[in-house]
Amino acid sequence: MIQTSARLLQLLSLLQVRREWTGPALAKRMGVTERTVRRDIDKLRNLGYPIHASPGIAGGYQLGAGAQLPPLLLDDNEALAVALGLNSVAAGPVAGIGEASVRALAKLEQVLPSRLRPKFAMLKAAVTTLPSNAASVDPQQLTVVSAAIADKRQLSFDYVKADGDAGRRLVEPYRLVDTGRRWYLVAWDVDREDWRTFRADRIATLPAERKKYVPRPLPAEDLADYVQRSVTRSPYRYDVVVRLHAPIGDVAAVVGPQLASLSDDGGSATLLRAGWDSLAQPAAHLAALDMDFEIISPEEFKEYARTMAGRLEKAAGKRALRAEAPPQ
CATH class of the missing domain: 3.30.70.250 (Malonyl-CoA ACP transacylase, ACP-binding)
Structure with a gap:
């Protein structure tokens, strides 16, 4: 029983770190048969984890989003990184995220192993984040944009320029860049046939996903530097x-x-x-x-x-x- 539980935890951890796994790849990684992988997948589904399977040679298993968030598996460094991130993001420019960050941090601190609590308390006391006066960003917008970047799908949205002029944009999104005060989207503007940098707080509507696009060469190897040059x-x-x-x-x-x-x-x-x-x-x-x-x-x-x-x-x-x- 202990061996089976450990194997389920290993399988869940693998599904969390990669978007999709084939059955043979999981079996090889875990040192078991493909039949064992299928049985363990069924066990995780019975525990409430939404695991999707696609048929065929190129098919595989993917951990999906469910009605309730299942537990996450984090190692020591990951747990500390998440805790510090939640502690600092409360003062960030994402609208409405501060209170949610405090609640999530309280839950995480409650389940932190005793060996990690002194280290986290020390790091928390040593790090201070100044509040930002930048325009806030809807976190749902960032989520939709991030998903479109991962799936290589076009986005359409209403955008308000610095002079107040508004218009509809159709873009191929490539990267979100956080400058500390603002979020910027690096994208190919389909109608203007050129690269553009969009301020996330000026996206006036929730972006809508469109068809998939074929990635094109980026305007620079370092997109963070590209954004800095663009905005300054x-x-x-x-x-x-x-x-x-x-x-x-x-x-x-x-x-x-x-x-x-x-x-x-x-x-x-x-x-x-x-x-x-x-x-x-x-x-x-x-x-x-x-x-x-x-x-x-x-x-x-x-x-x-x-x-x-x-x-x-x-x-x-x-x-x-x-x-x-x-x-x-």
Whole structure:
């Protein structure tokens, strides 16, 4: 009986880590016959686990979604990762998820093995997440988009642009990217025949799944970097490049990835690249950093800085000269 229970737990664990398994692959992995796999699948179904089977040579077993969530099998590191994730996601930008995270965390803490509780308490006390003021995202939207990415299905939804203009979009979704403050969807826009980056909080309707698509080459190997360049530079009128005379670590501490992209420039300097629609905005942000810097491009920004320097000098008034006593 103990051996059978251990085998069922092993089978359930395998079904949870991969989308679909063939019978022979499960039998080989578990060191049993295919007949034993079929019997164990039936036992798990009797326990309430919704396991779907597809016939044929290419068929297999898949753990589906049921009316009730069955228990999950987690090893020590997975349990700690989930607990810490629930603890930090309560302050995240996903709407309505905070209270649910607290409830789930309470359930998980209740069943954590005693050997893990001191480590989790230590990690929990050491990690603090600042609340975000970013626009919230419907978690159901993220779920639908994630499923479409996994199944390679097109999505259609209403999207509101920054200027308030709304329209229907048909896309091939490829990746969701979390910048910490916002979620972005990298997708191929079918009607515009080009890659687009969509802010998830501007998706105005629940995305609807359409037909399957054949994956195309991605616009970049690193989609997180692609999104950062898209949201910090490409949509704007001016592409500003500035050299800050400070190490990249010091600059990164005060300039977030959603504002600009940073690169090391010789150890003691940092190159900052960001897009802006108004030159007054980067001038104000850079002045507030309290770091020496020089403008590399564009030329319009250099001219604007010269004008502002003269205006500020005039506003401050001329510096009074101290009278010096004539030499004796």
